[in-house]
Amino acid sequence: GAVVSQHPSRVICKSGTSVKIECRSLDFQATTMFWYRQFPKQSLMLMATSNEGSKATYEQGVEKDKFLINHASLTLSTLTVTSAHPEDSSFYICSAVWGLTNEQFFGPGTRLTVL
Amino acid sequence: QKEVEQDPGPLSVPEGAIVSLNCTYSNSAFQYFMWYRQYSRKGPELLMYTYSSGNKEDGRFTAQVDKSSKYISLFIRDSQPSDSATYLCAMSLGGNQFYFGTGTSLTVIP
Numbered sequence: 416g417a418v419v420s421q422h423p424s425r426v427i428c429k430s431g432t433s434v435k436i437e438c439r440s441l442d443f444q445a446t447t448m449f450w451y452r453q454f455p456k457q458s459l460m461l462m463a464t465s466n467e468g469s470k471a472t473y474e475q476g477v478e479k480d481k482f483l484i485n486h487a488s489l490t491l492s493t494l495t496v497t498s499a500h501p502e503d504s505s506f507y508i509c510s511a512v513w514g515l516t517n518e519q520f521f522g523p524g525t526r527l528t529v530l
Numbered sequence: 531q532k533e534v535e536q537d538p539g540p541l542s543v544p545e546g547a548i549v550s551l552n553c554t555y556s557n558s559a560f561q562y563f564m565w566y567r568q569y570s571r572k573g574p575e576l577l578m579y580t581y582s583s584g585n586k587e588d589g590r591f592t593a594q595v596d597k598s599s600k601y602i603s604l605f606i607r608d609s610q611p612s613d614s615a616t617y618l619c620a621m622s623l624g625g626n627q628f629y630f631g632t633g634t635s636l637t638v639i640p
Contacts, residue, residue: 421573447626458618458632508573517562517624521573
């Protein structure tokens, strides 16, 4: 299957700092990328939908100014958690959709811990 | 009513058993059906992908789609301890909207 990478896999930061997470589709161009958040033993929670060259579409309740998404190319999307606080600690997962088949491939996830 | 319903389990089976995982859905317009496997602290991995209805087999895994009943299944034959994970079903109309089940936690006991 297609490969989606995420970097970093784990990050620990102090409260108030900003953290950037990169998501790349390595062997295909993604029409759409998604960003999810997942708490332990819970299902995926969609945060936003990202299309190359346009503004991201955020789900209700997700703060646009806190979770900045930049979709620079058909293979790269970034999520920046601005002024992170302990309640932002979570597992963040990106995914990319291959437009030809509508298959959605997930990255390995990034574990964010805010102290 | 949720778009996709999936029994969260947990499901526990002995090694070698046949596992049946199921999801029901309400929107008859869904065309794309997927099953993902997610290990703890990892991103979901696409296991099976089916367009429209019918069966698809890949090794020990078989995916079935019954659009008349709005029901999809994933069968795992000769289950192994390494199959222990959470299994998510997902569906799409096409385009950018995907609908996920809540996931079924499976444990295969050696």
